[in-house]
Amino acid sequence: MSAVDTTDLSWDNLSWDNLSWDSLGDERVLVIVLLVAAVVLTGERTTWHVLRNVVTIAHEGGHAVAALLMGRELAGIKLHSDTSGVTLSRGKPRGLGMIFTAVAGYPAPSLIGVGLAALIGLDRIQWLLWIVVGLLAILLTQIRNAFGLLTVVGTGAAAVAVIVWGNDRTALGFACAVTWLLLIGGLRAVIELQRSRRAQGSGRRGGPPVTSDADQLAWLSHVPGLFWVCVFFAVSVISIVAGGWLMLSWNP
Template sequence: MDELVRNATARLLDSGNVAALIAGLIALVLVLNRGTWLPLRNVVTIAHEGGHAVVALLSGRKLNGIRLHSDTSGLTVSTGRSHGPGMVLTLLAGYPAVSLLGLGGAWLVTSDRESWMLWGCIALLVLMLLAVRNAYGVLSVLLTGGALGAVSYFATPSWQALCAALLCWFLLVGGLRPLNELGRKRRRGRAGDSDADQLARLTGVAAGAWMLLWFLVGVASLLVGGYWLLLMPQV
């Protein structure tokens, strides 16, 4: 056990991993600080609604459009059966999509494929732009894609890796905070049409159980993604 701890500490003190740790701490501050969280939450909403949209298409539903609002809420509209696996999977996908995107990005970063991660996110944003149906949503997607494009085009490889790691950390940590916000809203009776409540009505499984599932996926993604970013050798 002592040897395991020493090896982990040695890897953590590697210069690349120290940079990843700093990126993680910055992401934590950005998520916990209300002043930075409110504007940056739009990134989480984009990933959340993107998750709904992708699963809706994969499950055979027709995607009608995505709306992103200035209060950082969002809405993905699809048509198809109002019940059944397709609808359940579509509603289920939003919250874990944020954490799983961060997890996938962390794997790419630690595999020295940070440019793949950045350009992959840009490609997804371009596709999402085709489905956005309101001006604020278009602006949010363009600003997010523009920032990623600037990093991908102008930044050196080391800065690309650092920015990609920061984005991964932000998604991994930021994927959990909306669940806490949803829990507070539900306790005040202000979230009757939340994804969890719609799933409860469709399946008969309590909304709290869906929230617990999302929380466990988010925590597992954070632990695994954090391990990859901090302790795996940089290649």
């Protein structure tokens, strides 16, 4: 019977520098831990009020991109301290272009989250970070108020700091955290949308509503606002499932 070398099993040979994701078990543990953290932090009112600003950036970015794709003239974006935002564009007040612009906001965080999750699954973490920085830089050119400027610059600075000073583990953790925030936060934003509509008695007939995207879409499309909320909800849930699967398939 051959001898077994047990040298590597001694505690003297173990150090944090020698540990890798494989020796710790699996990087999937990190993805799951950050999922739990995202659920907890977006579920707590104080932390959600801060983190929701990132979701609002993605939401208003979705409106802006859709407006440009529909040939509308983008007039600027404002982000407010209450985590609300507004994207102004010029063009026909009704029609397909306006409907597409209005519908793009709530799905945007979830769809961006899926895109980031795909990059994580492909082990393109640095690509992900630079794409985030690039998109924020483009968005910055359209910001029209001081708080919006501070929010976008602060978010971009965090990504740049990870690129410059973070190691591979830090970059992966940051990428997964942002992705889960967009995915889980996107769902919570939709839930809040319906709660707000119910509290305000949405669905009133008359002129164009200004309280929510769903009610604006109801006025533009003659389809009930609740239908649009259900569409947003379905996109959010499917995105969470798809994004989670993509991140858990990470294979460096």
